[in-house]
Amino acid sequence: MPLGVYVCHCGLNIAGVLNVEELKSFALKLPGVAVARDLPFSCSDIGQEQIQKDIAEYKLDRIVVAACSPRLHEPTFRRAIAKAGLNPYMLEMANIREQCSWVHMDQPAMATQKAKDLIRMAVAKAALLQPLEQESIPVSKDVLVIGGGVAGIAAALDLADAGLHVFLVERRPTIGGHMALLTDVFPTNDCSICVLGPKMSEVFNHPDITLITYAEILNIEGSVGNFQVTGHRRARFVDEKLCKGCINECASVCPVEVPNEYDFGIGKRKAIYIPYPQAVPLVACVDPKACIGCARCVEACPAEAVKFEQQPQEFKLNVGAIIVATGWQPFDATRKEEYGFGRYRDVITTLQMERMLNASGPTKGDVVRPSTGEIAKSIAILQCVGSRDATVGNIYCSRICCMASLKNAQLVKEKYPETDVTIYYIDIRACGEGYEEFYVRAQKLGINFVRARVSRIDRVDKDIYLIFEDTQTGEVKRVKHDLAVLSVGLEPDQNAEVLGNLLGLSRRPDRFFEIAHPKMRPVEAHIDGVFIAGCASGPKEIPISIAQGSAAAAKAIKLLHKGELELEPTSAYVDQDLCAECKICVEVCPKKAISVKSPAYVDEAACKGCGSCAAACPKDAINMRLFSDEQILAQVRAATEETSEFPLIVAFLCNWCSYGAADLAGTSRIQYPTNARNIRVMCSARVDPSFVLEALRRGADGVLIAGCRLGECHYRNGNYQALQRVNVLKGVLEKIGLDPGRVKIVWCAASEGEIFARDLKEFIAELKAMGPIGTELEKTKVEAGDGKEKTAEGAGP
């Protein structure tokens, strides 16, 4: 197992502070080291060639490079050793630049001592490295799109045009989502169905799209590249192939009338119906809840398409990626009881208003008072109903309702210039290209704006009154209107939770699906191979929903176009003999990569290698291929082999943020004391309590764990898990008589080198106050001794 160690000068960057000569001779004496050299620039061609020459000459099978941060040059050296015939994973780096020479510039002796420890740790870990193979797996190039609103439609068309096959599954009998029900749409006020209709037909006719409507997803298994999906199509009681979509023949004979959900309750439909004339597919559907089974439609249909015996049909799909575009549902306005929706007929929602304004809607475009059927002469529009409202649990802004109301007000005013339209608002939010101009246009049309959040709607006799404070004048007023329109907010689809659970998606406090990163990864879910588009991840307008649909499609294309997927060999694996099937790993895994099929099983395509499961497993049955338990323990032991300073700190830094922060402290030349021996792990959740205990047992005075800031974990919630473990650990320390303050957990972003240095300094000060490890045990011994004497005395006579 001959090992080569290369200590880099990096010009004077390292050699100017550390004694590289001494480091080289130190390395040569370490177990297993066959050759050690110092190189002026190890990353240069000359440096790399030297390493490659040594590999051949000394038959080296593993390499340690003590140089800069692995986050910078690990790939370089992996490539270099691979060229010389070694497995690229047989490399370990000791970070003696960013985390040593650059941050301890005025303490060369101590820094050199620290560098020795770092090299010893790297050599100890290197001894345990195993060759790893990058596997690639074949993947399905088909994509499932869930939800046929405008976002899902955009995604499906882009995917299919790029040559991937799409299964578009829609719950309702037609695709189109909410956009198909809107009247004209902002900011251009063009007719909604006129721009959406052609896209809906395109979906229907596209050879690479299989459209499955009136269907539900029931189960999803597998992972990125190979999801197995089961679902069922509800029975329409109408044969899709036979129905001609004429609707007149069957619906005209149906004796049952029910409120039409596609008109949000203001219009009526029959028990056999087509949602609206532009529905896709244009096929009738029998509502089993309303149907009385008279079978008049069966007789009336000239195509003999009505089939009461139709059964639900199950379907199974195998897809490589999934796009979730389940959209939104309107806030239930009856929950705001003070506005009387549901009790007062002349109080309606914006969606009902959209339907009224729609020329093919229930009133044929007339805006009427439902109580009288007369054209409304004075209309109030109330903003923020069910949004920005802690009393209903929705503190978020629904983002589109200000614009939607400005639009509806304009449409009313254009149609009925005499009608008085007043918008009651807290703030008008018109942020988007051309949106503020849209607001100005509304003002110029003579629409009234009153800055007030309406307190209550009162009905006296037949009339409704708004009670509010005009906050610009401070007057409390009571004003009569013919019609009050509640600008209801957007909530996530009520069944999104079920789907979310099937997929393992997490939800934000506002209950919409959470994306992988609130800025940088706007359409990716935490689960690999799953993307989220449109209002499923929060309220947004049509253009952005479309953009997200297309973005999700592009991400899926990037993932699947090669037909195979390369897997990083970072994954977890289970020792089947040890697994007790407790399922703790299943709970902690942020990627839903583990299932317990007696025993536990890790889906290596889904695993991203955070290592939380390995830390959590009570039986130590899970280990990691990279950053294994043994390797980390070897680093801990090497770090504590020689306690060359007080306090000696073993620090675990997560790869993404805190290790980055420590590197940044280096590049910014922030100076701090030399006490810490850093160990890189993928996630703070990887830190197994046994690592900490081992460090303390071996004489470390303290252990620092640093993770990403809370809420910013790269695996979703690893840092919370780490926090929880540290809290438990503190309890354990207390029990065995150690100061719980010897374990500390801190958070810093990759941009917070300053904070990393500050936290470390603080910890050093705290440990100094505590004294070397074991001081407290001495103390308690003495105290316990005292106590004994006292009891002895007391019990004496």
Place this chain on the structure above:
Amino acid sequence: MAADEEFKQEVLRLAGPEVLTCIQCGTCSASCPTAHLMKPSIRRLVKHCLEGKKEEALRNETIWLCTSCQLCTVRCPRGIRPKAVVTALKELAEREKIKGKDQAYEELFQRQIKDYGRIAEILLSGEFMFVFPQGALQSMELGLEMAPKGKIKLAVEKIRGRDEVRRIMEELGKG
């Protein structure tokens, strides 16, 4: 007048830090049964507190027009309790010895609790007529109505736990 930061902090301490999140929407103002009489409105009162305008916040009719009906608190979209702001202002007014309209009544009320643990019908008590002669007429009207019904009982019941009640009022009254 300059902003009185100390006053602002005291209101926040008594009524809750969420008062800082007020969006001045006016929902609270228009929820009051006595809204038409209030000047400033409850919303403005909240603003005065946040701006540290102590005089404006303490010397006004509004805080004495609050019926404690809590509708503002039920409705505030930020989860603020405007009623608690009013309560805080009453307490601060008392500390500042600013005489409000029903202070006499409230003081008597609290004294009875302190002394006896319970309230006798203050409205009808001679003591009340003495400290608050303006109210006497109202009380007499009521008294005339109630006396024959056997509802007037001037002897106050004293509870045993009077010391404890006094402790509650004194200790917790410090804040």
Place this chain on the structure above:
Amino acid sequence: MKLAYYPGCVSRSTGKEMDVSTRIVCAALGIALQELEDWNCCGATHVPSELVSVGLAARNLAQTDLPIMTSCSICYSNLRSAALTMEDPQVRAKVNAVLTKKYSGAQIRHALDVILEVLEKNDELITVPLKDLKVAPYYGCLLTRPRGGIDQPEFPTILEKLIKTLAAEPLDFRLKTFCCGGPIFMPQEQAAEDIAFLILKEAKKAGAEVIVTVCPLCHLMLDAKQKALEQRYGEKIGIPVLYVTQLVGIALGLNPDELGLEMNAVSPMPVVEKVYEKMAEEA
């Protein structure tokens, strides 16, 4: 069912009929009431320090392990607010520091929902159905506030449910949750009276034969002051105002003086007579 009973201060004076009728109705319904040991005033709406208010309520809550029932909305609201506030461990600790018996959680109920619960299961106890009696359900403000009590704060319906259970007809009463103005009656007489009269006028307009209330202060404003208000505003109202417990008592066939009906300012006797006549007619 066994409950601790918190009568509240008004039960000893202006709200005597509430207390009397609560006790007798509960007895008739098989609800055993145990008066809370050495209870004190809940502070009503006249204690400006929130913490004192909580402390006063907490002392009462700490006296028993039984669920605590009260028929006064103000007491109910105060006890509930206190329990809610004391969910914060810091507040709880502060309060417990001055209490003799420590508070450790309590269940608080209003007589209205206790009675409804029993009646819904035992409607045979209703021996005098209040057929065709037009009742204006008047909640006032505090019964449903703060949020989370026996019903929704904006548009509660529990009183209507009870009225229907008694076979009477609940009216659609627009001002049912409008505050009666009572708490500011002393300092702001005019404002308070304006409000109270508005409510009475609205009840008359709605065609009420009876107004039912759940709060002694509402009762004082609408009943005891009714005559004075009629004089001041020059309009006859003449609608009796019953405590919910009195209304239930009538339907249970209890004796009018057991229910304290003679203590009401506007006599409810014509209503009682009408109900009995109706029953005789039907029989």
